[in-house]
Every structure is written in structure tokens, then in C-alpha cells.
Amino acid sequence: MTGTHRPHLLGLAIACALCAATAHADDTTAPNKPRELEAVQVQGNVLGSSSKENVRTYAGSRKVIGSEDLANGANRSLDDALQQVPGIKIFDETGTGVLPQIMLRGLYESRSGRVQVLEDGIPLSLAPYGQTSLSLFPVTMNQIDRIDIVRGGAAVQYGPNNVGGVINLVSKPIPERWTTTLGEKITAGGAGRYLRDTTLSTGGYLTPDFGLQVDADWNKGQYWREHSGTDVKNLRLRAEWWLADDKLLKAQVQRYVANMDMAGALSVADYEENPRQATRPLDRFTGRTTRASLTWQQDLGAWGPFDQSQFTWTNFSADSSRNFIVGMRRLATETWRPDLAPQLLQSAPRGFKVYGSEPRIALHVDSGNVTQQWTAGVRAVREDIDFLVGNTGLDNGVYTLVRNWQFKDRAWSAYVSDAIGLFNDRLTVTPGLRYEHLNSTYLNRANGISTQNNVRNALPGLTVGYKASSQWYVYADAQRSLRAPQVTQIIYGDNLDSELAWNYxxxxxxxxxxxxxxxxxxxxxxxxxxxxxxxxxxTYANLGKTRHQGAELELEWSPPSLRALKLSAGYAYLDASQQSGQYAGRRVPYTSRNQLNLGASYSRGDTVVALTSYYFSKAYSDAANTVRENAIASVGQLPSYWVWNMQFTQMLMRAGSSTLKGTLAVNNLFDRRYWYRGIDTSPWGRQAAPGRTVTAGVELAF
Structure with missing residues (x-):
């Protein structure tokens, strides 16, 4: 064991918060830190613990956003935090983070469809193969301790849909002693609109071997635009049970419910008049999901020729539904016009049942001059997806079933890699191979026609890392990546081919x-x-061959004479171009060539002041790179923008181990006006980006 501690009942901890906190302060035998398995040399996954220490010798581009940066960086949601990473662009339509739109290295599809997002290593997408989008995002800030952004070198172990990289959201550890945190934030969006975010996190070890953690979040009110009612509830229960020093069982169950009005896009004239208004009063979103996972982790010790080994078996499930309800026109040339009154109410409910199981083993051997760590695993995933679309006439109330489809995906993958350490582990060469096997069945229930699609792909990878000195680490990697055919691509584009890419x-x-x-x-x-x-x-079209290439630079500096001051800067250059077809040589839609990030924070005593900013250059919204907006504003050049955010954090009280903290943040400090285009159910017009908002918060921990 890593330490001993006394059990604390939840009810007693809440009822006698200050007394219990003082008692905790004297309990030096109860360290408030996560526990780890004993075998420290064998690492069960390529990401390790997703700590900043893991980054230093990782053979690929990678950044970890730590807990302090999340807490002090004027982050209303995870979207705001990700904006600070070179190579990531966020199409933020609400400022709430409920429906994230993430682009990574110029790879974009509606609802973050080309980003592999994980929570503690488990896929967050609605369906890891058939529906990779995040149109249901059951994660809130109070759950997350840090964010691990891996842009290269992880494709062999984490797939599919890993072309641009992997984002792993790491949960806060269950503390050794019982700790409760209560938080309340209110965001003012102007014109009397307020959004309240209430959080509760409580947990700890009830016995030396068994710990529980409850995280709850309720986001309710309006964001900064008209028709922006928001009601999102998130409840998660986690447990850890140490059956022995080398055996750990982890379990999690979660319920997430989201209801949100969607302000939608505006015509050019309406945007110029008032970007905070909404002309799509019928558009809304609802979502429900129940997620669960069970993980067994065990150190096996010496095993055959290996001096250390570790076995992990992860099982996960999700039962989800989501529905976008939008107002539309009957005429095809007017379907998504935001300046005309709707004639139809379209409902598009989808149901998802996903089950997955992944056993993995890591084996370490040290033969003197050479060390090896083998990692091998197999994952099986089952997906059942129901897809309905129906229209109701607003003038006559007649309902018409437009689509009634079903998708069944049965997939398994296998991967193996060997990290070979040479010259006292200064040089590490890691060859690896992933194999993807997918059987997909599409059934049109209206006519009984069924279509089958099979994917079989071997995906090799190679990473090389060299610790040149205590100050320098250099690396290179190459990998083959895949995204399976998506539900929407099959429906609207009749394209059953996988997207394949080589990454260097x-x-x-x-x-x-x-x-x-x-x-x-x-x-x-x-x-x-x-x-x-x-x-x-x-409709979906094949752009053909494309090439994304660029450079990313990050600088962090804290003056030796003033460690309280931290400065950071980041720059990303992106050249994403179409390499074949009618528009060969033109830029891939939505990609900005230049991105700049600046940040500064200063702490003195119990006060922290932080300033962050991000700049993106102009982009195009279509393959033809059309500059001038057309009449329905479905194409046209997108503006550049530079946004500044600021947060003031003050510790208001300390009593034993209890703390009371206050925050005041201003996002889009100078109220910069800019817009996006083509966001999901509101594709025509200008989708206004969030204007200036002010957030005041208070947090009590005991």
C-alpha cells in the first residue's frame, strides 16, 4: 500500500465540513494523491499517466494542459482550453462546450467527426466506427484534471479515427481522504441572459482499499444569444477497489441529459443588424446517454522471459439517443434559409447502443544493453444505430417519414508494438502494427434493401525517440491511419470507402x-x-488526395528571478491543399494558414491573474475557395479573428484544509465580431461566434 488513512462517512463529512477539514489537516498519514501499481517500469499504454513528465520523452508531438491551467485560464468549457493548443481550431457556436466542433491539424467534420477523443482511454464518440462525431459530449469541467493532446505516434494503440491525433481527457483522481468541492459559476452574456453552472464533487477512500467519487454538474440558463435556453445535467459515479497491492478494479457509471435551444445561423443582413439575435426559433437539441465501464488492472510480475508484466482489461458500454429538431423550408433552394419563416419541422432522432471490450498486456525485459517493452491488445466493438428522419408540416400538421434506417457494426482490432531501448534507453525505436476488421450492415427498413460493407486494413507505424542530452529530446514517427465509412457518408454520399492517410x-x-x-x-x-x-x-463528395503539412512551435518561459510569472507563446503554420480533382492546388475548406497563441499568468500569494489569446487567419468554406458570399451565404471567405480572455482568481479563505476561492473571468475581452459557416443543422448563413461574456465563480473545498 502507498499509505494508510481513516474512513470518513460522506454524511458526516458534509454535515461537519469545517471540523472534518481541520481533522484532515492533522492526519499526516492520509496523503491526498492517487495510488499506483507497484510495477513502475512497465507501462500498460503508450500515453502512460498522461502527465507532463510523460511528455518529455514521448516520441511524438504532445501537450498536456494541467489542472492549474484549466482552473485559472478563463476556461468556460473544455473548448476554451483546447483553443490554446497550436494545431487545434474550435468552431465555438455557444460558449458552453456542449456541442464541440474541434479541428485538429486542418482535419474537420461537423461535431468533431475527425478527432479521436477519449476519456481515461475510452472513446467518447457516439459510435467509435460508424458515428465518430461528438454530437453528444458527456463531459464537464469538474470531472477533468488534465487534457492530453497527442498529435502523433499513438495511431497503433488508439484507433480508428486517429488521423489528426488523439485527445485524452483525464479524470481527477479519487483522493485518499474524503474531499468535497462545491462550485457555482454565473456567466453573463448580455441583454439579461445568464447561464448558471453548479458543480459538486465528493469522494475519497472509505477504507484503505475502497474509494468512491461522485461528480455532478448542472448547467442551466441562456448563453449569449436569443433562443439559447440550456439545461444540461451530468452525474457520474466512480469506484476503485484494491483487491491487493498489485490488483485494481475500477468501475464507472454515468447519466448525462442535455436539452438546448439552438440560435442557429443568420443571414448577412441579420448578422450585420444584430449578431446576438436568432431567426430560427424552432431549432433545438436533446440528448441522453448512460455510460458504464469496468477495468481490471494487475501486475503479473516476472512472466516467462519477461522481468515485469502488466495486464489490463477494459470493458465499456453506452446507451445513447440524440435528436436535432429544426425548422426548414419545403423548396430545396430555400431549405436552410435563416431569413425565411420555416414551413416544416424536421426531427432526426438517432439511437446508439455500443459495447466494447479490450484486453491488453504489457511485457518488459531488460537484457543488459537492450530493453524491450512489448504491448499487445485486442478490442471488440459492437454498434447498433437507429436512424430516423421525419418532417411535420407546420401548416397542416401532416407527418411524413423520410428515412428509417438501421446500421449494425461488428468490429475487432488487434495491435502490437515493441519499444526497443538502446544505449541505456537513450534511443528508443518502436515498430508497431494495428489491424482493423469491420463488418457493417445498412438496412433501409422502408424497402427492406440491405447493404453490407467490409473493412480490412493493416496499419503499420514506427516511432523513434532519442535523448541527446538532459536538455534535448528529438523524435520522428510515421504511421498509417484510418477512419471507417460514416453513417452520414453512406446515406448522403453513397461512399463506402474508408479514409486512409499516411502521417509523418x-x-x-x-x-x-x-x-x-x-x-x-x-x-x-x-x-x-x-x-x-x-x-x-x-451531400458528401470525395475531395480525392489531400495533403496537410505544417509546423507547430510552443514556448514556455518563467524568468529565474520571477518564478511567479509564466509566459507562453505558440504558433502553427498549416498548408492544407487539395491534390487532385477539379480544385487541385486550392486549400482544404475551413483551414486557417496561421494560428498564434499568447498567454501570461502571474501569481502572488493567494492571487492569480491570467491572460490568454488566440489568433486564426482567414479561411474558405468550400472546395472552390470562394471569396465572395453567395446569396444564401452557404459559401464565402471566413474572417480572421484575434480573441483575448482574462481571469482573476483569489483565495478568499483558508481554514485547515478547507478553502474558499473566487474567480472573475472575461471572455472575448474586446468583443471581437466574427463568424463561422456550415455548422451542422444550420449550414447556410453566418454562425455568430460568442461575443463578450463575464463569468463570476466561487468554489468551496473541504
Whole structure:
């Protein structure tokens, strides 16, 4: 065991918070830190614990946003935090983070469809193969301790849909002693609109071997626009049971319910008049999911020729439903016009049942001059997806069933890699191979026609990392990546081919002294074919070969004479171009060539002041790179923008181990006006980005 501690009943902890907190302060035998398995040399996954220490010798471009940066960086949601990472662009339509739109290295599809997002290593997408989008995002800020953004080198172990990289959201650890945190934030969006975010996290070890954690969040009110009512509830229960020093059983169950009005896009004239208004009063979103997972982790010790080994078996399930309800016109040329009164109410409910199981083993051997760590695993996933679309005439009340489809995906994958350490582990070479096997069945219930699609792909990878000195680490990697055919692509584009790409990357990290780091990488992504949604016709088309290449630079500096001051800067250059077809040589839609991030924080005593900003250059919203907006504003150049955020954090009280903290944040400090286009159910017009908001918060921990 890593320590001993006394059990504390939840009811007693809440009823006698201050007394219990004082008692905890004297309990030096109860460290408030996560426990770990004994075998520290064998690592069960390529990401390790997703800590900043893991980043230093990781053979790929990678960044971890720590808990302090999440708490102090004017982050209303995880979206705001991700905006600070070079290579990531967020199409933020609400400022709430409920429906994230994440682009990674120029790879974009509605609702973050081209980003592999994990929570504690488990896929968060509605269906890891058939529906990779995040149109249901059951994660709130109070659950997350840190964010691990891995842009290269992880494709062998984490797939599919890993072309641009992997984002792993790491939960806060269950503390050794019982701890409760209550939080309340109110965001003012102007014109009398307020959004309240109420959080509760409570948990700890009830016995030396058994711990529980409850996280609850309720987000209710209006964001900064008209027709923006929001009601999102998230409840999660986690448990850890140490059956022995080398055996850990982890379980989790979660219920997430979201109801949100969607302000939608505006015509050019309406946007110029007032970007905070809404002209789509019928549009709304509802979502429900129940998620569960069970993980067994055990150190096996010496096993055959291996001196250490670790076995992990993860099982997960999700039962989800989501529905976008939108007002539409009957005439095809007017379908999504935001300036005309709707004639139809379209409902598009989808149901998802997903089950997955993944056993994995890590084996370590040290033969003197050479060390090896083998990692091998198999994952099986079952997906059942129901897809309905129906229209109701607003003038006559007649309901018409437009689509009634069913998708069944049965997939399994296997992967193996061997991290070979040479020259006292200064040089690590890791070859690996992933194999994807997918059988997909599409049934049109209206006519009984069924279509089958099979995917069989071997995906090799190779990473090389070299610790040149205590200050320098250099790396290079190459990997083959895949995204399986998506439900919407099959429906609207009749394209049953997988998207395949080769990813190449090289980079270096330089840490000359404590408090200073420089990270630079260059990359190239070659797509065999990239499928893109045509915003005007709302059909999927194959862009053919595309090439994404660029460079990313990150600087962090804390002056030796003033460690309380932390400065950061980031820059990303992206050249994403179409390589074949009618528009060869033109830029891939929605990609900004230049991105700049600046940040600063200063702490003095119990006060922290932080300033962050991000800049993105202009982009195009169609393959033709049309500059001038058309009449329905479905195409046209997108503006550049530079947004500044600021937060003031003050510790208001300390009593034993209890703390009371207050925060005041201003997002979009200078009220910069800019817009997006082509966001899901509101594709025509200008989708206004959030204006200035002010958030006041208070947090009590005991």
C-alpha cells in the first residue's frame, strides 16, 4: 500500500465540513494523491499517466494542459482550453462546450467527426466506427484534471479515427481522504441572459482499499444569444477497489441529459443588424446517454522471459439517443434559409447502443544493453444505430417519414508494438502494427434493401525517440491511419470507402533550465481520399488526395528571478491543399494558414491573474475557395479573428484544509465580431461566434 488513512462517512463529512477539514489537516498519514501499481517500469499504454513528465520523452508531438491551467485560464468549457493548443481550431457556436466542433491539424467534420477523443482511454464518440462525431459530449469541467493532446505516434494503440491525433481527457483522481468541492459559476452574456453552472464533487477512500467519487454538474440558463435556453445535467459515479497491492478494479457509471435551444445561423443582413439575435426559433437539441465501464488492472510480475508484466482489461458500454429538431423550408433552394419563416419541422432522432471490450498486456525485459517493452491488445466493438428522419408540416400538421434506417457494426482490432531501448534507453525505436476488421450492415427498413460493407486494413507505424542530452529530446514517427465509412457518408454520399492517410512527423524538445521549454515539430499528412461535405448541396463528395503539412512551435518561459510569472507563446503554420480533382492546388475548406497563441499568468500569494489569446487567419468554406458570399451565404471567405480572455482568481479563505476561492473571468475581452459557416443543422448563413461574456465563480473545498 502507498499509505494508510481513516474512513470518513460522506454524511458526516458534509454535515461537519469545517471540523472534518481541520481533522484532515492533522492526519499526516492520509496523503491526498492517487495510488499506483507497484510495477513502475512497465507501462500498460503508450500515453502512460498522461502527465507532463510523460511528455518529455514521448516520441511524438504532445501537450498536456494541467489542472492549474484549466482552473485559472478563463476556461468556460473544455473548448476554451483546447483553443490554446497550436494545431487545434474550435468552431465555438455557444460558449458552453456542449456541442464541440474541434479541428485538429486542418482535419474537420461537423461535431468533431475527425478527432479521436477519449476519456481515461475510452472513446467518447457516439459510435467509435460508424458515428465518430461528438454530437453528444458527456463531459464537464469538474470531472477533468488534465487534457492530453497527442498529435502523433499513438495511431497503433488508439484507433480508428486517429488521423489528426488523439485527445485524452483525464479524470481527477479519487483522493485518499474524503474531499468535497462545491462550485457555482454565473456567466453573463448580455441583454439579461445568464447561464448558471453548479458543480459538486465528493469522494475519497472509505477504507484503505475502497474509494468512491461522485461528480455532478448542472448547467442551466441562456448563453449569449436569443433562443439559447440550456439545461444540461451530468452525474457520474466512480469506484476503485484494491483487491491487493498489485490488483485494481475500477468501475464507472454515468447519466448525462442535455436539452438546448439552438440560435442557429443568420443571414448577412441579420448578422450585420444584430449578431446576438436568432431567426430560427424552432431549432433545438436533446440528448441522453448512460455510460458504464469496468477495468481490471494487475501486475503479473516476472512472466516467462519477461522481468515485469502488466495486464489490463477494459470493458465499456453506452446507451445513447440524440435528436436535432429544426425548422426548414419545403423548396430545396430555400431549405436552410435563416431569413425565411420555416414551413416544416424536421426531427432526426438517432439511437446508439455500443459495447466494447479490450484486453491488453504489457511485457518488459531488460537484457543488459537492450530493453524491450512489448504491448499487445485486442478490442471488440459492437454498434447498433437507429436512424430516423421525419418532417411535420407546420401548416397542416401532416407527418411524413423520410428515412428509417438501421446500421449494425461488428468490429475487432488487434495491435502490437515493441519499444526497443538502446544505449541505456537513450534511443528508443518502436515498430508497431494495428489491424482493423469491420463488418457493417445498412438496412433501409422502408424497402427492406440491405447493404453490407467490409473493412480490412493493416496499419503499420514506427516511432523513434532519442535523448541527446538532459536538455534535448528529438523524435520522428510515421504511421498509417484510418477512419471507417460514416453513417452520414453512406446515406448522403453513397461512399463506402474508408479514409486512409499516411502521417509523418519530426520534432524536438529543448529544456535548458527549469521553467523554460521549447517544442518544435513539423508534420505531413497524405490522404489517399478525403471525404468532405458540400455545404450548399448538403451531400458528401470525395475531395480525392489531400495533403496537410505544417509546423507547430510552443514556448514556455518563467524568468529565474520571477518564478511567479509564466509566459507562453505558440504558433502553427498549416498548408492544407487539395491534390487532385477539379480544385487541385486550392486549400482544404475551413483551414486557417496561421494560428498564434499568447498567454501570461502571474501569481502572488493567494492571487492569480491570467491572460490568454488566440489568433486564426482567414479561411474558405468550400472546395472552390470562394471569396465572395453567395446569396444564401452557404459559401464565402471566413474572417480572421484575434480573441483575448482574462481571469482573476483569489483565495478568499483558508481554514485547515478547507478553502474558499473566487474567480472573475472575461471572455472575448474586446468583443471581437466574427463568424463561422456550415455548422451542422444550420449550414447556410453566418454562425455568430460568442461575443463578450463575464463569468463570476466561487468554489468551496473541504
Amino acid at each position: 512527423e519530426a520534432g524536438a524538445r529543448y529544456m535548458p533550465v527549469e521553467g523554460t521549454s521549447i517544442n518544435l515539430d513539423v508534420y505531413r499528412i497524405d490522404f489517399d481520399k478525403q471525404i468532405q461535405l458540400d455545404n450548399t448541396t448538403r
